[in-house]
Amino acid sequence: MHKISFKNDYSEGAHPLILQQLLRTNLEQQAGYGNDSYSQRAKELLQEKIAMPAAGIHFTAGGTQANLLVIGHLLKPYEAVISARTGHIAVHETGAIEATGHKVVLVDAVLGKLTVQAVKEVLDTHTDEHMVKPAMVYISNATELGSVYTKAELTELSVFCRERKLQLFMDGARLGSALTSRFNDLTFSDLAKLVDVFYIGGTKNGALLGEAIVFAKQGLDEGFRYYLKQKGALLAKGRLLGVQFLTLFEHDLYLELAHHANAMAEKIAAAFEEKGYAFFLPPQSNQLFPLLPNAMIEKLQERFDFYVWHKPDQHTSAIRLVTSWATEEENVDAFIRCIHS
């Protein structure tokens, strides 16, 4: 029997509405390279959604690509980006940022979230031309550990970064899940005010592929289309990205899908709590890290796929469960039954 996977949030294709819209518009002739009418309308819709009519919006294929494009575009050769040690750019992008020539300065974080104090310490020790010049702060929301930033936390970082002339960049590969978390009090327009650049992840929230990079500050994306082209990131049929983001944002499908992912995660989390299991990391979005006896893990593995994340001792492990827009409730129920049995 094929196992049900909770390994990640990109195991399925796209939300059916997206495929319908691709089909419907398929044979229209459109301009290439993102100059099509769908990409245009999608950008306007996003500018409206974030309440920044002059924001520079660019669609790109994936998260690693978005990260290297933004960072490579905004930094001078000797400038560096500060990241949590657990940040995606620090761990799981095969040195993509370094390959653009920039150092990623790593700092300890709290449940995956950067603090002003950690950033400040980097500034305090990087004071002359013998060291890289920290010029950007990279954060993820939701983080790689499933946590989400509150408005207070983000504001504190934002104020500090502006004071110290650091650009603040939010990786939003899982932004939908962050903004629909029970712990969230941020809106799209808050983001556009508090960070300099962020991206709205489509790949992990219902699109076939695609992230929408938002340069909130006017002018920050000057020349960015050249950079996109140079890095092989300007799709000939840019409509593919435009149609998808238009579909995701025309009727708030984006947040609905993310809400579903979180709801499925909460249902599982509640079941673990009910059974008295603790969490290695507190559940806040669509990633769960319960601490389970190894016997329970083996039982679950018979029918379900997921990563074993951490082994604190001989008898117990933390696993990672990821839900998505496509997670079917009946599979969640089957999983919960398996916990209870």
Added chain:
Amino acid sequence: MHKISFKNDYSEGAHPLILQQLLRTNLEQQAGYGNDSYSQRAKELLQEKIAMPAAGIHFTAGGTQANLLVIGHLLKPYEAVISARTGHIAVHETGAIEATGHKVVLVDAVLGKLTVQAVKEVLDTHTDEHMVKPAMVYISNATELGSVYTKAELTELSVFCRERKLQLFMDGARLGSALTSRFNDLTFSDLAKLVDVFYIGGTKNGALLGEAIVFAKQGLDEGFRYYLKQKGALLAKGRLLGVQFLTLFEHDLYLELAHHANAMAEKIAAAFEEKGYAFFLPPQSNQLFPLLPNAMIEKLQERFDFYVWHKPDQHTSAIRLVTSWATEEENVDAFIRCIHS
């Protein structure tokens, strides 16, 4: 009235069969990053098609990306690639190859096609460490000027390159159109024998996006997946590329689509010839470059979109017309009527 476009071969979406297959497989859970069963089967199918069971095959999103990945992967830092002055990497990729650190050494070509003589002259003048070390030859088939390589021409280049330890790389963004040209006598398996690496263009021949890079020589792609990831080219939902190439190659759809594009171009070319118009560049594939009186061009522009390519004198211009898998014969007929009227 919306004009009919002959500007390029990526104005429409995908061949409907591709979208059907995406829909059909959409909700299956599959492994990410190209490890899905569709990508796997597509690779095997291509290995079979080129009669190289050990070929290394990797799917990527677009042509510029494929070019920079292949060249950046295979060259040492101080090595350079030789290209026709009209080569896509030389002109229309915003310095993507230079951005990986490599010089593109430009040479004159014959109708867009490289000659052994031109390559030899580069080797003769690049003899020590004060100049880059030429290590690769880049050709396009079909070329940027619509011409195609014959088996004799490609064999001559191949023999020379192997003698001189140059890698031979064929950009196949329009490979379908080349292999179905009336002037072609090459097969997929000839390519795999004669060049070291090539790619099979999907974007311009029926796919939503996607190129299949083929490393014909075993081992040449060692570590290439690391490089794909580092350059932001490894799609989380790699199935998107796998499903498309599987569809294109399961029933020879790929060559059928290219054949249609060429047939439409030939029909237009025949009409020009019948009317006595000359060609700036001889028609060989799905790109046509007729020389027309400016008055005729203006008349055509009322209903059709295309690029004016070259202005040899005050009264005449060469235009570029591109047909594709999606070009409807009725639009071709309308265009021809306009020539005749």
Added chain:
Amino acid sequence: MHKISFKNDYSEGAHPLILQQLLRTNLEQQAGYGNDSYSQRAKELLQEKIAMPAAGIHFTAGGTQANLLVIGHLLKPYEAVISARTGHIAVHETGAIEATGHKVVLVDAVLGKLTVQAVKEVLDTHTDEHMVKPAMVYISNATELGSVYTKAELTELSVFCRERKLQLFMDGARLGSALTSRFNDLTFSDLAKLVDVFYIGGTKNGALLGEAIVFAKQGLDEGFRYYLKQKGALLAKGRLLGVQFLTLFEHDLYLELAHHANAMAEKIAAAFEEKGYAFFLPPQSNQLFPLLPNAMIEKLQERFDFYVWHKPDQHTSAIRLVTSWATEEENVDAFIRCIHS
């Protein structure tokens, strides 16, 4: 017998005064990385010499290094530099500029000198994000072919570049020879007004090593010391460069040395002219390209070393002779006697 070399202008060590100053200051304790008092004074002296008290001046070890540092510092990733096809960065730097990620756009030049017309043609054909964005013009003075720019020529380029927002960069590896040419009407302070950045070559004019990069416009060198360090170009004992430039410019030694090199070249040129030999390229500075019968060349080669540059026909070749600050007049006389014999 050891042959006398006219192969280049870096066959000897340093002018003896320089070595004396290095000896005299050798055991003083000085700050590192160019923060020593000699570098400081040398910078002030150069600022005075060019009549730009706010110019940013940085010493570096060699010409290729200076070129890649300046270009890499001033260009954004997708920006390109325009160079004569014969430019040093285009030919003899092993792709150093491309290795910083930037394309060198090549144009035809007149005796090695760039024209406004050639630059304009590049701008006219580079109009969107599918091509690199030309942002800098690179010229050499003296050029690689021994020619020098007049004030009128440089002014024309300068005006055009400012109109079109191109940075103008002059490679001055042989600036001394240019400024002391009979054909020159430019001064150091003219340069500082007409170009955005240039360097004053020491290696080929009396120093052990060293070029003084001059950013004429204030602020253009912001962050440049970080870039120097990152590229391995910030010498721990920066005094080595400071002492040398101080010595070269304290008593106009720099121009005296260059004047000597030119005088020696003129003497040889006059001898060729007297004997009725033509020049492949008109003699203007310390590089001569006489056209000689091959028999004469063979006779000269018995006692002298030089490059054979070009072979226009079976009987005649152009050779390259280079004189320097260190060329002894008795060797020049011996060479002339050999022509006459």
Added chain:
Amino acid sequence: MHKISFKNDYSEGAHPLILQQLLRTNLEQQAGYGNDSYSQRAKELLQEKIAMPAAGIHFTAGGTQANLLVIGHLLKPYEAVISARTGHIAVHETGAIEATGHKVVLVDAVLGKLTVQAVKEVLDTHTDEHMVKPAMVYISNATELGSVYTKAELTELSVFCRERKLQLFMDGARLGSALTSRFNDLTFSDLAKLVDVFYIGGTKNGALLGEAIVFAKQGLDEGFRYYLKQKGALLAKGRLLGVQFLTLFEHDLYLELAHHANAMAEKIAAAFEEKGYAFFLPPQSNQLFPLLPNAMIEKLQERFDFYVWHKPDQHTSAIRLVTSWATEEENVDAFIRCIHS
């Protein structure tokens, strides 16, 4: 009064013998770019010294340059180098390694020295193409904290690296001080057997500038001269480096100078120990890190220059004192008197 500096080992110029040799050979005509007879003889001498007649030896201007050249030359784009968190490439080179595209993976070390265990942990966590591929281990000897590797420690690392196909690279900016340390039991020829590539630092041990990179394994430096040229590291007057290394190694001057530096450090260390002061890091070479009461530090600062390194508490600080080949014993004695007073 000018203070006596113990800030670093590059405050003075060159050992007088070196300047004498530069003067003596100054006006000889020599081939450029390291093809001069002095560089040639220096290479042969070093090959003999390390008992590796086929070793590839290349001279370069400084330590950061040597590091980026070696690492950039030997790694594929997606490969990374492992370094102690305190390694020079990790801290004080302004991201020079990352600027060649490579990630530096940081690990904890013991007094600046890498352990097999730390390297092993990196390998255990870097297992697929979503992370960089560790391919080289970087160590410094002496380390940035003044410690030195024993033969046993280096052998253990070497055996492990060869087993796991990691290249082992030793930064020898302070190699002289390491090899003449009381704690050392390694010879030059041991190094050549145990590491794949290392460099012999000249800048910090008597040269004006210069490091000798040694590729111990034949073939490892294939193409390296192209890379040197491309990175602006091939000096036109390469004789400047050749003459210096010839002088340093003809009569064992290199080790004599380093021995002097260590002897001066030991004399100071003995004085601190006699007075009962502890060390923040154990003294092993020419860098000392005594822990002193702040009042003592202030007294010393009246006449001497040095860095305050660390402030463990309110009353005490660790300072860094560096001695060199040029440290005069009378200054050491003055310093010691100041401690005792």
